[in-house]
Amino acid sequence: xxxxxxxxxxxxxxGLATGCKNTRPVPSDTxxxxxxxxxxxxxxxxxxxxxxxxxxxxxxxxxxSKLPSVVKxxxxxxxxxxxxxxxxxxxxxxxxxLGQPRSRDxxxxxxxxxxxxxxxxxxxxxxxxxCHKELPEVGPARDIAPPMQSCxxxxxxxxxxxxxxxxxxxxxxxxxPLKPIEAIASLSHQxxxxxxxxxxxxxxxxxxxxxxxxxYCANCHAxxxxxxxxxxxxxxxxxxxxxxxxxxVSRHQMEAAADPASCRKCHGSFFCDSCHTEQNISFRTxxxxxxxxxxxxxxxxxxxxxxxxxxxxxxxxxxxxxxxxHDQGPAAICVNCHRVxxxxxxxxxxSSFLSKHKHEDIRKNGMCQSCHSGx
Amino acid sequence: xxxxRLRWAVCxxxxxxxxxxxxxxxxASSTTMLLGRQDFRLxxxxxxxxxxxxxxxxxxxxxxxxxLHTRYADFEVALSTWGSIDLGDKRFWQNGAQIDxxxxxxxxxxxxxxxxxxxDVSLRLGRQLVADGVARMVQLDGVSAQALLPxxxxxxxxxxxxxxxxxxxxxxxxxVGNIAATFTAGGRxxxxxxxxxxxxxxxxMATDHGDPARQDVGVDxxxxxxxxxxxxxxGFWSLYESRLGEAAVAAQVFPVKHLDVTVDYRHVEPDLxxxxxxxxxxxxxxxxxxxxGAIHFGGVxxxxxxxxxxxxxxxxxxxxxxxxxxxxxxAGPANTVGAELGILRNANDDxxxxxxxxRLFGARNFTSxxxxxxxxxxxxxxxDVNATSRSLTATGTLAYQLWRGWRATVAGTVGSTPxxxxxxxxxxxxxxxxTYLVREVR
Numbered sequence: 001x002x003x004x005x006x007x008x009x010x011x012x013x014x015g016l017a018t019g020c021k022n023t024r025p026v027p028s029d030t031x032x033x034x035x036x037x038x039x040x041x042x043x044x045x046x047x048x049x050x051x052x053x054x055x056x057x058x059x060x061x062x063x064x065s066k067l068p069s070v071v072k073x074x075x076x077x078x079x080x081x082x083x084x085x086x087x088x089x090x091x092x093x094x095x096x097x098l099g100q101p102r103s104r105d106x107x108x109x110x111x112x113x114x115x116x117x118x119x120x121x122x123x124x125x126x127x128x129x130x131c132h133k134e135l136p137e138v139g140p141a142r143d144i145a146p147p148m149q150s151c152x153x154x155x156x157x158x159x160x161x162x163x164x165x166x167x168x169x170x171x172x173x174x175x176x177p178l179k180p181i182e183a184i185a186s187l188s189h190q191x192x193x194x195x196x197x198x199x200x201x202x203x204x205x206x207x208x209x210x211x212x213x214x215x216y217c218a219n220c221h222a223x224x225x226x227x228x229x230x231x232x233x234x235x236x237x238x239x240x241x242x243x244x245x246x247x248x249v250s251r252h253q254m255e256a257a258a259d260p261a262s263c264r265k266c267h268g269s270f271f272c273d274s275c276h277t278e279q280n281i282s283f284r285t286x287x288x289x290x291x292x293x294x295x296x297x298x299x300x301x302x303x304x305x306x307x308x309x310x311x312x313x314x315x316x317x318x319x320x321x322x323x324x325x326h327d328q329g330p331a332a333i334c335v336n337c338h339r340v341x342x343x344x345x346x347x348x349x350x351s352s353f354l355s356k357h358k359h360e361d362i363r364k365n366g367m368c369q370s371c372h373s374g375x
Numbered sequence: 376x377x378x379x380r381l382r383w384a385v386c387x388x389x390x391x392x393x394x395x396x397x398x399x400x401x402x403a404s405s406t407t408m409l410l411g412r413q414d415f416r417l418x419x420x421x422x423x424x425x426x427x428x429x430x431x432x433x434x435x436x437x438x439x440x441x442x443l444h445t446r447y448a449d450f451e452v453a454l455s456t457w458g459s460i461d462l463g464d465k466r467f468w469q470n471g472a473q474i475d476x477x478x479x480x481x482x483x484x485x486x487x488x489x490x491x492x493x494x495d496v497s498l499r500l501g502r503q504l505v506a507d508g509v510a511r512m513v514q515l516d517g518v519s520a521q522a523l524l525p526x527x528x529x530x531x532x533x534x535x536x537x538x539x540x541x542x543x544x545x546x547x548x549x550x551v552g553n554i555a556a557t558f559t560a561g562g563r564x565x566x567x568x569x570x571x572x573x574x575x576x577x578x579x580m581a582t583d584h585g586d587p588a589r590q591d592v593g594v595d596x597x598x599x600x601x602x603x604x605x606x607x608x609x610g611f612w613s614l615y616e617s618r619l620g621e622a623a624v625a626a627q628v629f630p631v632k633h634l635d636v637t638v639d640y641r642h643v644e645p646d647l648x649x650x651x652x653x654x655x656x657x658x659x660x661x662x663x664x665x666x667x668g669a670i671h672f673g674g675v676x677x678x679x680x681x682x683x684x685x686x687x688x689x690x691x692x693x694x695x696x697x698x699x700x701x702x703x704x705x706a707g708p709a710n711t712v713g714a715e716l717g718i719l720r721n722a723n724d725d726x727x728x729x730x731x732x733x734r735l736f737g738a739r740n741f742t743s744x745x746x747x748x749x750x751x752x753x754x755x756x757x758x759d760v761n762a763t764s765r766s767l768t769a770t771g772t773l774a775y776q777l778w779r780g781w782r783a784t785v786a787g788t789v790g791s792t793p794x795x796x797x798x799x800x801x802x803x804x805x806x807x808x809x810t811y812l813v814r815e816v817r
Contacts, residue, residue, distance in 0.1 A: 192669035192683040192698075196637060199607040199625055201506040203565065203573050203595045206521075208506075213402070214484045215437040215455040217504055221512050222483040224538045224552035226470070227433050227457045233408065235786040235802065236772040238736040238748045239702060239711060246734075246752040247766040247792045254719055254756075257727035258687055258696055259665075261621065264648035265511060268550035271471040278468045280419040291420045308691065308726045317691055317723060319646045319659035329548045332654045352660040356617050366586050367652045 037136030049128045059112040090138075109169055166210050194241045223266045253321075260320030269327035282325040283333045316350070330370035339371035404437040405807040412800040414467045426795070430463030449490045455483040471551035472540035481541055483514075495523045505533045508563035508577025509593035509611045513554050514538040527569065532562030537581070546583040555650040556581035556588040573597040579611075586652035590614040603629040613647050618660070620647035633674035637683075640666045664688040665696075677704040687722050694722035694729075709740040720757070729757040744776040756793075763793035780809040 050057055052068040073080050073091070083089040119127040131150040134142060151169070189197070201208055208217075219230050231242040244252075256263050263272075276282035277290075285292035299306045300314075308314060315322050326332050337344040347354075362368040411430045418424045435457040443450035458480030465477060472479070486501030499519045506512050510533065517535015524530065537554040539545045546557035558581065565575035574596045581589035593611035600606075610622035625639035642664050649656045667685030679702045687694035695718060702713040717732035731754070738748040750770040760766075768790030775783045788800040 192637065192681070195683075196625060196627070196639070196669070198512075199595075199597075199609060199623070201512070202508055202609050203575050203597050203607075205506045213439050213441070214453055214486070214504055215404075215439060217506075217512075218455050218483040218514075221504055222455075222514050222538075223470070224514055224540045225481040225483045227435060227459055227481070228408075228410070232410070232802070233406070233435075233804075235750070235770050235788075236738075236746065236748050236774055236784055238738055238750050239713065241700075246768050247754065247790065247798075250760050250766045250793045251719075251730055251754055251756075254721065254728045254730055257721050257723070258694060258719055259663075261643045261645040261648045261663075264553060264645070266553050268471075268552050268555050269649075269653070270549040271551045274471040274473070274549075274551075275468050279417040280422075281417065285419070291422075293418070293420050308723055314726060315655075316659050317661055317689070319655050319661065320648065322658075323649060323653065323655050327548065327649075327653055327655055329654055331548075334654060334658070349657055350660040352618065353616070353657055364587070365652055366584075367654055368657075370654055 041135040269323045272324035400441045402439045402810045406435040407805045408433040409803045427464035429466045431459050433459045451488040454485045497521050507531050509579045509591050527567045529565045534560035556583045588650040615651045635671040638668040689722040691723040695720045711738040731755045746774040748772045761793040766792040782806045
C-alpha cells in the first residue's frame with residue numbers, strides 16, 4: 001500500500017510538472033492591464049466598427065474573431081505595403097501587428113453575436129459604444145476594457161452578486177486578489193466571521209470556492225492531518241481572528257465548557273485524550289499502566305451533596321468534557337460502576353434516552369453491550 | 376478486476392490525465408518552517424514535571440492546477456501535503472497522531488475534480504473536505520458529486536472514509552477528527568431562486584465498524600431579500616435519538632453605510648456531537664442556548680471596530696462571552712495598531728473557570744520589503760490555573776520579501792504561562808507563493 005501511495009503522489013507531481021511547461025509566473029496584483037495600440041481609432045472615426053472588425057457580429061466567444069489584417073487596411077491605403085514616410089511606416093507597422101495578434105485566453109464568457117442582436121440602435125456603432133466607451137489609441141496605455149457596469153447596466157445581476165455567484169460570466173476569479181466586499185452581504189467577511197462563516201459554507205460552498213480552494217480551508221479544517229495550527233504557521237497575521245491564538249492550552253477548558261459542541265465540530269475524543277494521557281491526567285494513562293493525577297475535586301466520585309462538583313451532575317451538564325478523558329468504549333471507567341449490576345446501582349440514562357430506545361436496541365449497537373451484557 | 380488492479384488503473388488514469396491536460400492556472404506554495412520550542416509534560420502522581428526542546432522542521436507543499444480543459448470535461452487537481460522531522464527531542468504530542476518516529480508527514484487534501492456538461496455536473500475523487508448541509512466539514516477519502524438540475528434544483532452527495540492521521544487505523548476509540556467512523560455518506564438536495572432564496576435538506580450517516588455513529592438529517596436556508604440583508608439558518612435532527620441536535624438562525628444587515636450588524640440565536644444539544652456508539656452518548660441530554668450578535672463599523676477613516684457578545688444560557692445559569700476589537704491604520708494600510716478586550720464567564724462558574732483578555736497588536740511595513748509585527752496577549756483567569764492567575768505572551772515577527780514570490784519570516788514568542796514559568800518559542804519560515812498561467816489571461 002505504501003508503494004501505491006507513493007506512486008499516486010508521484011503521479012500527481014509529475015502530471016503537474018508536465019502541465020506547468022511553458023508557464024510564466026503571474027504577479028500577485030494581476031488585473032486587466034491597460035493597453036495601448038498602434039492603430040489610431042480616432043482618425044478612423046468615419047467608419048463603422050464592423051467595417052474592419054468583420055467577424056464580430058458572428059463571434060460567439062471572445063477571441064473567436066481575429067483583428068483585421070493588413071489586407072483590410074490596403075482597401076483604403078494601397079501604399080501601406082511600401083511605406084515612403086514616417087507616418088506610413090508607423091501605419092504599416094500597426095497593420096502588420098494587427099495580423100499577428102497574441103494568443104489570449106479570456107476569463108469572461110461573452111457572446112458578441114447574441115448581444116449585438118439584442119441591442120437596438122439606429123447606428124451600428126452605437127451598439128458597440130454602449131459597452132466600449134473607450135478604444136485603444138496610439139500613445140500611453142489606457143484601461144479600455146469595458147467595465148463591469150457595462151454588463152450590469154442591462155443585466156440586473158444584483159441577485160447573483162448578492163449570492164456571490166460569479167460564474168458562468170467569470171470563468172475563474174482565483175487569480176484576482178479579491179478582498180471581502182463590505183457593501184455586499186454575501187461577500188462580506190465582517191463581524192464575527194470565524195463564527196458566522198459556517199452558515200455560508202453549509203449552503204454556499206461553491207460561493208466560497210470562487211476565491212478559496214480546499215487547501216485554504218484545509219489549513220484549519222483538515223484537523224486530522226495538518227502539521228500545525230494556523231496560529232503557529234501564520235504568526236504575522238496579527239489582524240486575523242484565529243480561534244486558538246496565544247496560550248490556548250491554559251484556557252482551552254474554559255472555552256470548551258462554554259461551547260463544547262464547537263470543539264466537537266473539529267476534534268474527536270482522542271484528540272483531547274491523547275494529550276491528556278501525555279500530561280498524566282487521563283484515565284487512559286492508567287489503562288496504559290501509568291499513575292495519573294486526579295484532576296477532580298474531593299468528593300467528585302460519590303458525594304452527591306457537592307452539587308456541580310459531583311461527577312453525575314457535571315456529566316449531565318457537559319458530557320463532552322468527560323469525553324476528553326473517558327471515551328474508551330468498553331474500557332471506560334464509567335462501565336466499572338454503571339454497568340448493569342455494577343456498584344452504582346442506578347439507571348444512568350436520562351429520561352429522553354429511555355423514551356426513545358427500547359430494550360431490543362441493545363443488540364443494534366455493540367457499545368450497549370458493554371454494560372448490558374445479558375440477553 | 377481486483378481491488379489492487381483497480382487502484383493502479385485509477386492512479387494511471389490520474390497520471391495520464393494530469394500529464395496531457397493543460398492547466399490555465401497553476402498555483403504553487405512551498406513553506407519550509409523550522410520551529411523551536413519547549414514542550415512540557417506534567418508529572419504523574421509522585422513524579423516531577425519535565426520539559427523537552429522540540430525542533431521540528433516542516434516542509435509544506437500546496438499545488439493546485441485549475442481550469443484544465445479537455446474535450447470532455449474541465450479538471451482541477453489539488454494536492455496539499457507536508458512532511459516533518461524532529462531535529463531536537465521527539466515531540467510529546469502531535470495533534471493526536473500516534474507517532475513514534477522522528478519523521479512524519481501527511482496529506483491534507485489530494486483530489487481530482489472533473490466538471491462535465493458545462494459545469495452542471497461535477498465529480499471529486501480523493502481526499503477532500505465536504506461542507507454541504509449537515510456534513511460537518513468532514514475530511515474524507517472518497518468521492519463527492521454535485522448535479523445542477525432544471526428549475527434551479529440541485530443534488531450533492533458524498534461517500535467515503537473519514538480521514539485518520541498518518542494513514543493509521545480508522546474509526547474505533549482513537550479517532551482524532553470530527554467524525555468517529557469508518558464510513559460516512561450523505562447528501563443535500565437544494566433549490567435556489569437566484570439571489571433570493573437558497574434552501575436545502577441534507578442527510579449524514581456514519582458507521583463505525585458497523586455500529587451507528589451518526590444518523591442526522593438537516594435543513595438550511597439562506598434568504599437575501601435585499602443585497603444588504605441576509606437571513607440564514609440551519610439545524611439538524613438526530614434520527615437515532617429523535618432529538619434536535621442544533622438549530623441556528625442569524626440575520627445580517629447593513630443598516631447604514633459601513634455598519635454591519637449580525638444577530639444570531641443557537642440551540643444546541645452537545646451530546647449529539649458524540650458518536651452514537653460512544654459509551655458516553657447514553658449519559659446526558661444537555662441543552663444549551665446562546666443569543667447575541669456582532670457588529671463591524673468601518674465608518675471612520677482607517678479605523679475598524681468589531682464587537683460581539685453572546686449570552687450563554689444553560690440550565691445551571693447564564694454566562695457571557697464578549698469581545699471588543701479596534702484596528703487602526705495610521706497613515707494607510709502599511710501600518711496597523713490594534714487593541715482587543717475579551718471576557719468569558721461560564722454559566723456554571725462554580726466549576727468552570729473564566730477569563731478576561733487584553734491584547735495589543737501592531738504591524739508596520741518599513742519598506743515595501745520589510746514587515747514587522749508585535750502581538751501582546753494577556754489572559755487573567757477568574758480562578759487560578761495550575762496555581763497561576765494569568766498568562767502573558769509576546770510574539771514578534773520580522774518578514775522580508777525576497778525575490779519574486781519568496782518571503783522569509785522569523786518569529787519569536789516569550790511569555791509566562793500557567794504551565795511554563797518562562798516560555799520561549801522561535802520560528803523561521805521560508806515561503807514561496809506563486810501562480811502560473813499557461814496562457815495569457817485577459
